[in-house]
Amino acid sequence: MKICVVGAGAIGGFLACKLALAGHEVSVLARGAHLEAIRREGLTLIDQHGGTQRVAGVRAADAGALAELGEQELVFLALKAHQIADLAPRLGTLLGAATPVVALQNGLPWWYFHQHGGPFDGRRLESVDPGGRIAQHLPVERVIGNVAHMGAEVSAPGVVRHTVTAVDRFPLGEPDGRRSERIEAISAMLEGAGVAAPVTTDIRTEKWFKLWGNVVWNPICALTHATALGLYQTPIAQELGVTLMLEARTVAAKLGISIPGTPQARLARALDIGPVRPSMLQDTQAGRPLEIDALLGVIVELARLTDTAVPSIEAVYACAKLLDTVIAEQRVRIVPQRLAA
Numbered sequence: 001m002k003i004c005v006v007g008a009g010a011i012g013g014f015l016a017c018k019l020a021l022a023g024h025e026v027s028v029l030a031r032g033a034h035l036e037a038i039r040r041e042g043l044t045l046i047d048q049h050g051g052t053q054r055v056a057g058v059r060a061a062d063a064g065a066l067a068e069l070g071e072q073e074l075v076f077l078a079l080k081a082h083q084i085a086d087l088a089p090r091l092g093t094l095l096g097a098a099t100p101v102v103a104l105q106n107g108l109p110w111w112y113f114h115q116h117g118g119p120f121d122g123r124r125l126e127s128v129d130p131g132g133r134i135a136q137h138l139p140v141e142r143v144i145g146n147v148a149h150m151g152a153e154v155s156a157p158g159v160v161r162h163t164v165t166a167v168d169r170f171p172l173g174e175p176d177g178r179r180s181e182r183i184e185a186i187s188a189m190l191e192g193a194g195v196a197a198p199v200t201t202d203i204r205t206e207k208w209f210k211l212w213g214n215v216v217w218n219p220i221c222a223l224t225h226a227t228a229l230g231l232y233q234t235p236i237a238q239e240l241g242v243t244l245m246l247e248a249r250t251v252a253a254k255l256g257i258s259i260p261g262t263p264q265a266r267l268a269r270a271l272d273i274g275p276v277r278p279s280m281l282q283d284t285q286a287g288r289p290l291e292i293d294a295l296l297g298v299i300v301e302l303a304r305l306t307d308t309a310v311p312s313i314e315a316v317y318a319c320a321k322l323l324d325t326v327i328a329e330q331r332v333r334i335v336p337q338r339l340a341a
Contacts, residue, residue, distance in 0.1 A: 003026050006076065022192060042055050042056035042057065063090065071099065081294035082292075099142065171206050173201065187199050212263075218295055220237065245263035255302065255306065292320045
């Protein structure tokens with residue numbers, strides 16, 4: 001199958017490697033030193049045990065040359081949520097008459113209310129699609145929702161390291177909950193590449209469940225430079241995490257979503273995943289824009305839509321926004337520096 005992974009960072013790079021190793025014709029969108037390394041040496045995947053697999057022959061382009069990759073049979077949209085709007089006008093060059101787009105973004109997506117039913121059906125979320133630019137250029141009918149339950153990072157240009165996680169899986173779901181022919185085919189294709197991708201008829205609950213952890217780990221770790229495990233092992237930080245999760249669960253419940261489990265059990269997953277750096281912390285330390293609105297801003301927007309109080313989420317959102325502004329305006333990366341003994 002001819003497949004393009006738009007955004008070959010940590011998660012996208014992992015998928016590109018797995019799909020190419022399974023024999024698919026894979027191309028990727030990347031940038032900077034990562035792009036040059038892929039063009040020169042291909043992609044390298046390091047597994048949880050330190051084993052290395054190199055994938056040569058992956059075509060790679062930057063955003064300006066996306067059209068050179070041509071029409072695809074399947075597109076994985078693996079950009080950060082805040083990066084999609086700028087690229088959306090160019091995505092059409094990858095799409096044939098029936099090319100599906102699997103959207104892997106963290107948080108709640110721009111298509112959340114598509115075929116949702118109820119009073120908010122079809123509503124656009126300004127926080128994740130400002131001005132409707134994504135919806136204008138990427139027909140929502142093409143979209144298949146996806147959630148990446150795994151950890152990975154780009155450890156060097158062209159190198160993706162799969163970090164240790166308890167259960168890696170990439171559940172797929174149509175916005176209307178159907179088990180369509182296309183989603184069954186994509187699930188089987190991913191399974192054949194060694195990627196667990198079960199079909200779910202309730203992708204929104206999957207999205208909320210992933211977000212339930214990310215609303216804590218991502219901003220708090222970015223603001224403090226703690227790992228997920230460090231946060232869990234600090235009682236007052238864990239207490240803040242529970243408060244954020246209870247506020248988020250109240251918003252979800254007003255939209256008909258019942259998030260399974262308890263906040264304490266969800267945060268305890270840090271004991272399984274260990275001292276990993278959540279993606280927002282990785283971006284802080286690399287000086288990249290932060291994925292704030294899909295994780296926090298969208299909850300604030302939905303809270304106002306449903307008349308729900310979320311004071312702690314609003315406070316953390318404000319702090320994370322300020323951190324993002326400092327990184328952008330001062331053009332810095334914020335990395336802890338070990339003091340001399």
